[in-house]
Amino acid sequence: MSADKQLLAEVADAVANCMKCGNCMEVCPLYKELKTEASVARGKIALLEAVLSGRTDITAGLDKRLAMCVSCKACTAKCPCGVKADELIIRGREAVVKARGLHPVKKAAFSLLKARALFDFGLRLAGLFGPLAFKKLPGRLATVARFPMPGLDRKRIMAPVAATPLRNQYPEVVRVDNPKLRVAFFTGCTINYIYTDVGQAVINVLKANDVEVTLPALQHCCAVPVYMSGDAELARAFARHNIETFERYDPDYIVAACGSCTMAWKHEYPQMFAADPAMKARAEKLAARVYEISQFLVDVAKFRRDNLGEVRATVTMHDPCHMARGINVTAQPREVLKAIPGLKFVEMKEPARCCGAGGSFSLAHYDVARLVNDRKVADIAQTGAATVATGCGMCRMHITDGLVQSGRSEEVVHTVQLLDRAYQAGRK
Amino acid sequence: MDRGLIDALRQAVGAEHVLTGREDLLRYAGDATPGLSRLPAAVVVPASAAEVAKVLALANEANVPVYPRGGVTGPGAGAVPPQDGIVLLTARMNRIVEIDAANLVAVAEPGVAVGDLNKAVEEFGLIYPPDPGTVATATLGGTAAENAGGLRGLKYGVSKHYVLGLEVVLADGRILHTGGKTVKDVAGYDLTKLFTGAAGTLGVITQATVKLVPAPEARQTMLAAFAGPEDAGRAIAAIIAARVIPATLEIMDGATVRAVEEYARTGLPADAAAVLLIEVDGIAEAVAKEAAKVIEALTAANAAAIRTATDAAEREKLWAARRAVLPALAGLRPAMFVADAMVPRGKVPAMIGAVKAIAARNGVTIGTFGHAGDGNLHPTVVYDSSDAAEMERVHKAMDEIAAAARELGGALSGERGGGGQLKYREDQLGPAALGAMRAIKKALDPNCILNPGKLVGECG
Numbered sequence: 001m002s003a004d005k006q007l008l009a010e011v012a013d014a015v016a017n018c019m020k021c022g023n024c025m026e027v028c029p030l031y032k033e034l035k036t037e038a039s040v041a042r043g044k045i046a047l048l049e050a051v052l053s054g055r056t057d058i059t060a061g062l063d064k065r066l067a068m069c070v071s072c073k074a075c076t077a078k079c080p081c082g083v084k085a086d087e088l089i090i091r092g093r094e095a096v097v098k099a100r101g102l103h104p105v106k107k108a109a110f111s112l113l114k115a116r117a118l119f120d121f122g123l124r125l126a127g128l129f130g131p132l133a134f135k136k137l138p139g140r141l142a143t144v145a146r147f148p149m150p151g152l153d154r155k156r157i158m159a160p161v162a163a164t165p166l167r168n169q170y171p172e173v174v175r176v177d178n179p180k181l182r183v184a185f186f187t188g189c190t191i192n193y194i195y196t197d198v199g200q201a202v203i204n205v206l207k208a209n210d211v212e213v214t215l216p217a218l219q220h221c222c223a224v225p226v227y228m229s230g231d232a233e234l235a236r237a238f239a240r241h242n243i244e245t246f247e248r249y250d251p252d253y254i255v256a257a258c259g260s261c262t263m264a265w266k267h268e269y270p271q272m273f274a275a276d277p278a279m280k281a282r283a284e285k286l287a288a289r290v291y292e293i294s295q296f297l298v299d300v301a302k303f304r305r306d307n308l309g310e311v312r313a314t315v316t317m318h319d320p321c322h323m324a325r326g327i328n329v330t331a332q333p334r335e336v337l338k339a340i341p342g343l344k345f346v347e348m349k350e351p352a353r354c355c356g357a358g359g360s361f362s363l364a365h366y367d368v369a370r371l372v373n374d375r376k377v378a379d380i381a382q383t384g385a386a387t388v389a390t391g392c393g394m395c396r397m398h399i400t401d402g403l404v405q406s407g408r409s410e411e412v413v414h415t416v417q418l419l420d421r422a423y424q425a426g427r428k
Numbered sequence: 429m430d431r432g433l434i435d436a437l438r439q440a441v442g443a444e445h446v447l448t449g450r451e452d453l454l455r456y457a458g459d460a461t462p463g464l465s466r467l468p469a470a471v472v473v474p475a476s477a478a479e480v481a482k483v484l485a486l487a488n489e490a491n492v493p494v495y496p497r498g499g500v501t502g503p504g505a506g507a508v509p510p511q512d513g514i515v516l517l518t519a520r521m522n523r524i525v526e527i528d529a530a531n532l533v534a535v536a537e538p539g540v541a542v543g544d545l546n547k548a549v550e551e552f553g554l555i556y557p558p559d560p561g562t563v564a565t566a567t568l569g570g571t572a573a574e575n576a577g578g579l580r581g582l583k584y585g586v587s588k589h590y591v592l593g594l595e596v597v598l599a600d601g602r603i604l605h606t607g608g609k610t611v612k613d614v615a616g617y618d619l620t621k622l623f624t625g626a627a628g629t630l631g632v633i634t635q636a637t638v639k640l641v642p643a644p645e646a647r648q649t650m651l652a653a654f655a656g657p658e659d660a661g662r663a664i665a666a667i668i669a670a671r672v673i674p675a676t677l678e679i680m681d682g683a684t685v686r687a688v689e690e691y692a693r694t695g696l697p698a699d700a701a702a703v704l705l706i707e708v709d710g711i712a713e714a715v716a717k718e719a720a721k722v723i724e725a726l727t728a729a730n731a732a733a734i735r736t737a738t739d740a741a742e743r744e745k746l747w748a749a750r751r752a753v754l755p756a757l758a759g760l761r762p763a764m765f766v767a768d769a770m771v772p773r774g775k776v777p778a779m780i781g782a783v784k785a786i787a788a789r790n791g792v793t794i795g796t797f798g799h800a801g802d803g804n805l806h807p808t809v810v811y812d813s814s815d816a817a818e819m820e821r822v823h824k825a826m827d828e829i830a831a832a833a834r835e836l837g838g839a840l841s842g843e844r845g846g847g848g849q850l851k852y853r854e855d856q857l858g859p860a861a862l863g864a865m866r867a868i869k870k871a872l873d874p875n876c877i878l879n880p881g882k883l884v885g886e887c888g
Contacts, residue, residue, distance in 0.1 A: 013762040016813065019754070020459055022501040026543065026564040035473075035519040035539075036447070037455035050454045055467075061451035080751070081758040 004099035008052055011091050015052065018045040018083045024075035029354040030068060033371040038065050041075035041085035048092050058099040066092045068365065070358030070372075071228050072321035093230030106229055114234060116220045116241070123193045124168075126161040134160060141197065142400050153366045157401035159194045159393075166192045166199035167215050174203055179212035181301060184251035186242070186290075188261040189221050190393030198393070198413075201420035202257050202293055208423045209301050218245045222256075222264040223272075224322075225359050232272070239269045243282055253300065254286060257293040257416060259323035259392050260359070265290040266327055292323065292391065293416050294332040303336070309425025310342035311418055316385035317351055318376065318399060318412075320392035324352035333391055333415040340422045346383040353379075357398035373402035380410060389415040429469035429512065433490050437472050437514070440482040445520070447471040456515045458508050459500045465508060468495065468515040475520040477595055477603055477634035484632065484877075485601030487514055493880050496628035498538060498570025501562035510881040518569045521634060524548050532640045533592060533609045538569020538633050545638075554640040557584035569633045575625030580675040582801030583709075584641070591624045593637035598630075599873040609637055622868070628879040630872045644709035647675070648719040649743045652731040653700035657681065660702035661777030663729035664800055667706070668773070670721040676707035677801030678750055681780045683787070684757065684795035684808075691756035694749040697733055702780065704800065705750050750797075754808075757795045761810035765822075767829060771838030773803040782832040783807045790825040792818070803838065854885070 001009060008015075022042050025031050030039040037043030044066060050056045066089055075085040102110065113119050134143035143160045166187055183206065191199040206213050223238035242265075246254060256262045266287045273280040297303040315337055319330050330352065337345050356362055356372030376399060380388055388410055390396055396412045403410050438446045447453065448470050458465030469492075474480045487494045493513030509515065522539035529552040536545055543564035545556050559578040560566050566576065572594075577586035593607030596619075607613050607620040623631055654660040660679060667674065680688065682701045689698045696703055704726075708718040719736070726734050737743040758764050771779045780796050783805075787794040798805035807829050811822045830840045839856045854862060865884040869876070876887030 016763040017758050019758065019764065019766070020500070021562050022499055022565045023562055024565075025499065025501075026541070035517075035522075036452070038452060043455040046455045046458070047451060050457075056450060056454055059451065061449055065451050080754045082755045 002099075004058055004095045005051070007091060007095045007098060008048060011048075011088055012052055014083060014088060015045055015048050017081050018042065018079075018085070019081055020046070021080065023078050023080055024085060027074035027078045029070060029072060029074065029356065029372045029375075030368060032375075033368055034068075039068055041069075041079075041083075041089070044069065044089050044092065045083070045085060048088060051092075051095075058096055060100070062092070063096045063100060063103075066096060068368075070321070070354050070356065070361045070369075072354035072358065073325035074321070074354065077325050090228060090230060093228070094232050095230070097230040097232075102229065102231060106231075110226055110229075110231060110234055113221055113226070114237070116218070119221075120165070123161055124165060127163045127165070127193070130161045134158060136160060137404065141195065142404065155405070156366060157397070157404045159397050159400070161193055162196040164196075166196040167217060169196065169200070170203065170215055172215055172217055174207065174213040174215070176207050176210050176212055178210060180210040181252065182212045182214070183253040183255045183296070184214045184216055184246055184249050186219060186222070186246070186254055186256040186261055186265065187215065188256060188258045188393070190397075191257060195393045195396065195414070198257055198417060201414065201417040202255070204420045205293075205297065205303070205416055205423065206255070206301075208307075209297070209303050211301060214249055214251065216245050216249055220245070222258075222261040224260045224264050224268070227264070227268060227272070228359060235268075236272050239264070239272050239283065240279065243269065243279075243286060246286060247282065251289065253296060254290045255293055255296050256290065257391070257414060259292065259320040259326055259329070260394075262290060262292040262329075263322045263326035292327060292329050292332075294336050294391065295327075295329045297416075297419070298332040298335050303339075303419070305339050307426040308339065308341055308419075308422040309428060311340050311422050311425060312342045313387045313418070314344045314346060314383075314385045315387045315389050315418065316346050316348045316380060316383040317415070318348070318355060318380075318388055318390040318395060319352040320390060320395045321352070321354050321358075323391045329391075333389065336415055336419050337389060340418060343418065343422075346385050348379045348383045348385075350379060355395050355399050355402070357392075357394040359394055362394075362398050369398065370402065370405070373398060374406070377402040377406050377408065381406075381408065386410055387418070388412045389418055391415055429492065430490060433486060433492065434470055436486050437470065437483060440486065441472055441474045441479050445473040445475070447473075456497065456517075466510060466512075468509045469512050471515045471517060473517045473520050477597055480516070480597045480632050480634050481601040481603055483514070483516060484597055484599055487877050488600050488875055491875055491877065493877050494632075495879055496569075496573070496632045498567035498573065499541065499562070499565045500570070501560070501566045513877075516632065518567060518632075521569075525635065527552065528609065529554065529640075531609050533637055534640055535635065535637045536568050537635055538567060538572075540568045542566050542568055542571055549640055550643070552640075553643050555643045556590065556638055556640055558587045558590055568636055568638070572624050572636050572638075573626065573628050573633055577799070577802070577804065579678065579799065581799060581804070582677055583673045583675045588621055588624045590639045591620055591636055592639050594620055594623050594633055595635035596623050596631035597634055599875065599878050603634070604631075607637065611639070627883045629869060629883050630878065632878070644675070644711075644715075646712040646715045647707055647709035647743075648715050649676075649737040649746050650706045650719065650722055650726070651735045651746045651749070652704045652706070652726045653685075653697045653733045654702045654704070654730065655700070655732050657702045657777040657780045659730045660704055660800070661774070663704060663726050663731065664776060665774060666725035666729055667722055670725050672708065672718045672721050672725075674706050674718075674722065674801060675709045676705060677799065678705040679703070679776065679780070679798060679800035679805075680705075680750070680753060681784065681796040683784070683793070684753055684797045687756040687760055687795055688749055688752045691759055692748065692752040694745070694752060696749055700732065702777075703749070705746060753795070753797050757808050757810055760793060760795075762812045762814075764808055764810040765826075767807045767809065767826065767840065769798075769805045769807060769829060769833040769838060769840050771803045771805065771833055771836045773801065775836040775838065776800050776803055776805065779805055779832065779836055779838070782836070783829060786825050786828045786832065790821045790828070792821050792825050794825065
């Protein structure tokens with residue numbers, strides 16, 4: 001059997017367990033908009049079955065249809081038979097990459113990403129020259145293209161690449177007097193290169209709780225975008241690099257401020273090394289020390305509440321897919337918000353419903369991603385909140401785009417930024 | 429298929445609503461019935477009755493079969509194309525046209541999910557009771573066409589008890605209306621009932637007027653374990669004899685109970701031969717009285733253990749076991765097939781015993797669960813389809829289950845009207861009844877283009 005088919009043969013039993021009941025149709029954000037089997041897990045699993053039984057081949061058509069998934073895990077959470085549909089779809093993409101290679105645009109992007117130093121250099125240049133290509137929108141971390149660019153919807157709101165990446169703004173170890181805990185901060189790409197305001201807030205909040213923060217200089221992309229695209233080999237290389245990098249510091253805790261990055265460390269790294277027990281054990285050892293920032297503040301650091309100042313704001317929360325269904329962290333960010341004096345928290349309808357960002361999905365399928373986003377924007381509008389708190393940079397960018405396109409003025413921030421504001425207000 | 433027809437279909441519904449790519453067609457080739465699937469020539473997604481009429485007129489002219497398809501959330505092969513043809517999706521016809529709370533009716537298009545209809549009528553304190561297990565995604569059109577029942581069939585009945593009127597497109601593209609908002613209607617033949625449950629073989633439902641009933645204000649859930657299936661049978665008889673009609677009266681056999689405990693540890697007694705899940709609902713005072721009668725009946729029938737839920741959290745715990753059934757059984761072997769057998773209520777223990785014996789005799793694993801209250805059981809066979817010898821034993825066991833249901837005065841296919849179990853249909857109906865049905869089919873669909881081969885078999 002060829003290597004591509006072998007990848008699918010390994011999951012044949014899991015594929016067979018899908019009984020085609022279609023419960024996934026209820027929760028799939030893409031099915032809601034498109035109403036075709038093309039968009040929902042059941043249909044994609046039927047396609048994998050067709051490949052396995054020889055009724056179709058690994059074609060460009062298969063590639064295109066497997067790409068139509070935001071990896072929000074809603075189907076997997078819903079499935080009455082426990083079929084991990086999201087993982088099967090990624091496995092299908094892996095088979096496509098084996099059989100047909102990566103899409104040329106992704107191939108170019110990933111080869112840049114592969115060379116960590118070059119990637120870093122490229123994004124620093126983008127930070128310096130970005131303003132020439134993107135116009136800043138007043139009042140928020142958002143930009144819009146000054147001229148048409150390939151692969152980017154003309155009106156789409158992006159976030160500016162930071163002039164100085166987060167890790168270059170700080171020494172490698174941010175010290176505090178009398179540290180109670182020591183953590184290594186896995187920044188992830190969006191926080192290091194784009195939303196440095198979130199990274200600053202993470203560091204401020206940890207300092208306010210007497211936590212010493214190390215920012216390992218050689219850390220790299222968490223691998224989720226690469227893994228989701230089916231390039232398992234490159235994803236493993238990233239995982240290995242990150243594991244080796246963080247092992248050198250032997251941290252008590254690893255903290256990330258992004259649901260997807262945290263999920264990668266906690267679940268995907270150990271899974272990626274299923275065939276390499278030694279590496280799997282190393283991945284698991286670190287996975288046990290990994291926390292999402294709100295989870296760390298609530299469950300481990302028991303963050304200080306005695307010196308919080310008032311933040312007068314009405315806030316609602318969007319739970320990113322990988323926070324809600326990847327690492328099951330939804331209570332802690334709410335606990336953080338509810339601790340802030342003056343802050344009024346309003347729950348939106350279906351807060352854990354995908355916003356349509358799906359990492360790079362919204363770049364490749366902007367039209368569909370917008371339709372999904374429109375529902376999120378409507379749910380936000382209904383709350384009357386002026387601020388949306390969330391825990392993922394891609395969600396923040398995508399929801400900001402949706403709000404601006406709908407002529408709305410709500411700000412979208414990371415939960416930890418509001419806590420940072422409260423500590424600052426407390427010091428005044 | 430003729431290119432001209434595909435072009436005409438594109439004209440009729442818009443090019444983007446006609447799918448012909450091989451990867452798209454593969455997804456519409458089957459349903460949950462294993463082994464049955466066939467690639468359609470095209471998938472058409474009309475948005476209105478007028479567009480459905482155009483599609484059917486074109487197909488009728490060209491003598492091309494049309495397979496209407498709703499949510500396809502159940503097995504039964506109702507929507508599987510046995511010949512080349514067109515699959516017609518109702519997904520775009522998904523408007524709730526009207527909720528007439530004063531007259532207790534709703535009017536909706538076929539693509540509306542039953543769960544969404546229920547959400548919409550909830551604010552009026554009403555429910556649409558037919559709720560198959562996949563209520564969140566099953567469509568109104570699909571459930572009406574298949575005359576679907578569900579978990580509360582015993583008390584509330586099935587789809588045909590709620591469909592008051594229909595808009596149907598006939599095979600030649602003519603649109604007809606049946607029934608209406610009134611409860612009483614005796615003018616002419618009852619075409620509403622005829623098209624309800626016809627599995628799309630006589631026409632395509634493009635709108636339904638359905639009856640709504642008041643939402644129950646209270647409910648009480650109970651779970652009882654028994655050492656023998658006969659005890660469970662006695663309990664069911666005693667509950668009905670006490671003149672209590674529970675909304676839910678579900679049964680799981682011993683094999684299912686053990687699979688559920690292995691999978692979810694819900695606290696069911698692992699040595700139980702049968703477990704009943706019972707829910708009574710209605711006005712609070714009545715519910716309390718009925719629940720007391722149920723517990724009396726369970727105790728009299730030697731229940732080994734009885735648990736009752738007094739709040740929502742406990743109710744959730746009791747239901748968790750029932751909901752874990754399918755994933756638990758699915759986890760036992762690579763693949764599973766959920767059969768659908770109907771026997772008189774009093775024969776439920778005998779049927780469970782028969783299935784157990786069939787499983788042992790053929791060396792296959794079968795868990796039986798289902799709606800004991802209306803005698804509707806789902807013997808679920810789990811197997812490895814790559815093992816040819818096992819598959820032979822599985823098919824033999826399936827035939828024996830069908831025979832056992834008949835011997836007990838029942839049949840296969842209680843709530844799934846589809847065509848997958850057709851091989852048993854002739855024995856069940858007898859030649860006169862089947863002949864009458866085929867005459868109706870021929871009269872309404874002379875070219876036999878509507879879901880041909882289903883329900884009444886091949887067109888004569």
